[in-house]
Amino acid sequence: MSSDEHKLLTSLHVQYIQNLGASKADLTYHLTAHLRMNAIYWGLVALCVMNHKDALDKDEMIEYIMTCWDEEAGGFGAHPGHDAHIHSTLSAIQVLTIHDALDRVDIPRVTDYILSLQQPSGVFAGDSFGEVDTRFLYIAVNALSLLGQLDRLDKDKTVTYIRQCKNFDGGFGNVAGAESHAGQVFVCTAALAILDRLDVVDIPTLGWWLAERQLPSGGLNGRPEKLEDVCYSFWVLSSMSILNKLTWIDSEKLTKFILSAQDPEGGGIADRPGDMVDVFHTIFGVAGLSLTGYPGLDDIDPVYCMPASVIEKKGLRKGWKALPRRTA
């Protein structure tokens, strides 16, 4: 292990994100048009957490987002000309919120669009194609909350569906009956946090199931007997932070694992040491480090996966607990 792997290579990661437009090699593999909006959000939040919010041009970003507005549907697509999708709609709202530009959004229309995607069972579809998943439920709750429109949501119906996704091991799946998975645990837990319904969670059992994700390498997996992956540093950690159980994992070992997945030449973080980096794993690695108190980083709100200061300013902060920020 080189000495590089013992610290976060912040300036390299900032450059990596800035160069996402210029570098051809990683981009074609990892980004496609349907992820563009999400990629911008991931990049921006990573920059915010690393205290380099201004590394990407704010006005350019806002103008680009507005070109993704789907006037027919009343939501945002991933890319100009793409149909609206709930995921890109949330990413757009999140970016505009961070840049204090929510006034650019037709809030009543977007609210209508989001609410139109709720199914009779309480789950949300991602778009008119009809794929349903608790991810989309969380996305809807998050977006409506940021827009200040949560009271238009049938909260009981929404919580009822989440409850149906709870499994015997305390975890949650993507639909009722599906296996517990850390990503789905995050979205269900965070949605419940926003709705002030954490009473639905069996906290001791789920907290333990989450702690069980840590492997001898220090990395976290998404379900029993699967490989560790840096992105679970966020899904698992944020869930534990929301449940106030972050002290249950070995954060030192996890930190070492995340840092060892950095690319010491080009910047960026990969899913595990030695693999190719991408912006998705970069944000979630950095966010995980922030939650464990890594020095020099800014606070991230685990419920919204956005800068904590932004969420606090909107009066949306919930009772989650991160580890104290270390000074060195």
Added chain:
Amino acid sequence: MSANDPSDTILFAERPEWADLTPVSQYENIQPLAPIFYKPEYKDATDYFRGVVKIGEMSPRVLALTETIIRLNPAHYSAWQYRYQTLLATNSSLSAELELTNELTKAYIKTYQVWHHRRLLLTKLNDPVPELAFIEDALTLDAKNYHTWSYRQWLLAHYDRAEMWAGELPFVERLLEEDVRNNSAWHHRFFVVFERGAEAGEDIVKRELAFAKEKIALAPNNNSAWNYLRGVLDHSHVPYASQTAFVKLYVSASAPQTGTDEVVDLENPLPAQGAELPCAAAIEFLADIYEAEGKAGLSRAVPLWKSLGDEHDTIRKKYWEYRIREATAAAQTS
């Protein structure tokens, strides 16, 4: 090679039968923030796709076009969506589409879209029974694929046919025979046994406890099996203490192991030869049993938790210290 395989690479721009259509380029008057650099075949196909969408054409040639796009980028959800709408608009054979989707499913098994497309087709075709064999086949490629398992659960619940449920336990057993640590299979077993709606009777609970313990005996350091055991006990409100004799067999490094000439005790199967003991999950289980006894059990639970934090599960040392603190505090106030 099928006619729509992109490696045949006759660009749509070069095909005479597409000459009437005006392609629409991705970046019209827009300077993108993080421009996507595409292969020429992909740019060509998506330019024609945008052209088709612009005029709302839904014809057989659109099926060829969307297939090309999907093979280049299986996550292109608009292409899938438009393809499905075109299938319906052109009255195309959905069973032929399912055939094609079988190939696409196996090729792009990790994408959400291909499984959702399957769901849509099934909802129209309503012939779910052959799907079970297809899913089992798909699992040979990726035994823990989340979409695949979720799809199977959807299929069973949506159609709710007795003859479909009937084969599930043997199916799960086949998967666990392949890999006793397949958490998806364990989850599926719980779903099949306990989440069908009807309450599981006493003999079913007994059977499931025996099953879990048999598998634990085979490979004790398997969190899925222990979680399953706990899940069955929790669901049927059977106290953990009922399993004390069994659990104790796994808590000592020098526990007896199965020989070939011994009678197997179904209630308390011995660890298999060569099993790594003691088993952390068993120590934890035993500590939970003692903790449930209240103040009296504390003096036996604490050393177990300590042994986990110090020796058998050191990475979760802070969790085990938390358990000691909590239990001690609770004992003092009671």
